[in-house]
Amino acid sequence: MLAGLKRLLHHVPLYVALQKGIGADRLRYRCIEALDLHDGDAVLDLGCGPAYYFERLPKVTYFGYDTEQRYIAYANAKWGDKASFRCELFDDEQAKTLPPIDAVMMLGLLHHLSDEQCRQLLELAGRVLAPGGTVISVDTCFEPTQGRISRWMSENDRGEYVGEPSRFTNLAEEFFGKVEGEVVNDATRIPSSHWMMRMQAPQLSS
Numbered sequence: 001m002l003a004g005l006k007r008l009l010h011h012v013p014l015y016v017a018l019q020k021g022i023g024a025d026r027l028r029y030r031c032i033e034a035l036d037l038h039d040g041d042a043v044l045d046l047g048c049g050p051a052y053y054f055e056r057l058p059k060v061t062y063f064g065y066d067t068e069q070r071y072i073a074y075a076n077a078k079w080g081d082k083a084s085f086r087c088e089l090f091d092d093e094q095a096k097t098l099p100p101i102d103a104v105m106m107l108g109l110l111h112h113l114s115d116e117q118c119r120q121l122l123e124l125a126g127r128v129l130a131p132g133g134t135v136i137s138v139d140t141c142f143e144p145t146q147g148r149i150s151r152w153m154s155e156n157d158r159g160e161y162v163g164e165p166s167r168f169t170n171l172a173e174e175f176f177g178k179v180e181g182e183v184v185n186d187a188t189r190i191p192s193s194h195w196m197m198r199m200q201a202p203q204l205s206s
């Protein structure tokens with residue numbers, strides 16, 4: 001049954017409705033608020049999916065990347081006149097096409113990626129940041145205070161790399177001089193635990 005539900009999520013409008021239904025959108029809005037964005041800022045959204053939170057952003061110059069064509073098609077149909085949605089793996093070549101970026105969003109991304117894949121994207125995110133810029137991430141996590149339902153949600157998340165907050169902070173600290181995070185367990189309507197993490201001061205290797 002769980003596998004069937006996960007297959008249904010391939011239908012993008014259904015996926016978006018479910019995300020909003022369970023309150024996953026509120027978690028995204030919290031991340032956007034934490035970035036304190038202003039009109040004219042440049043924003044890079046890695047693993048943007050259908051970007052259903054796009055309208056919560058101020059008038060920013062937005063670049064969204066996702067490797068799933070159906071998500072990019074959905075986002076382009078809705079907001080393609082106001083933003084750049086690219087169906088590409090974000091790599092060195094793509095990074096070179098961007099202006100200095102004030103904020104990088106990785107919303108629900110890192111817990112889908114192996115440590116090595118996380119390292120590649122965190123390094124690139126640090127590289128494209130403008131001075132004073134911020135990277136924000138939010139991911140399903142395991143944490144000791146979570147209840148049974150929340151733990152079940154973490155165990156059954158579609159992401160294969162759900163971990164404890166230390167997994168995410170240890171990776172982030174390899175690339176950023178300032179890393180802060182908090183467990184968010186009151187944003188969604190179904191009990192669940194997420195690790196929201198802010199990264200600043202990239203430490204770039206030459």
Ligand SMILES: C[S@@+](CC[C@H](N)C(=O)[O-])C[C@H]1O[C@@H](n2cnc3c(N)ncnc32)[C@H](O)[C@@H]1O
Pocket residue numbers: 028046047048049050051065066067068071088089090106107108109112113
């Ligand atoms: C769980 S979704 C999150 C989508 C959206 N940010 C949200 O909060 O709803 C994670 C997305 O990351 C995308 N993704 C994974 N690795 C990626 C990569 N290296 N470059 C671009 N997108 C990637 C996947 O296709 C997937 O749509």
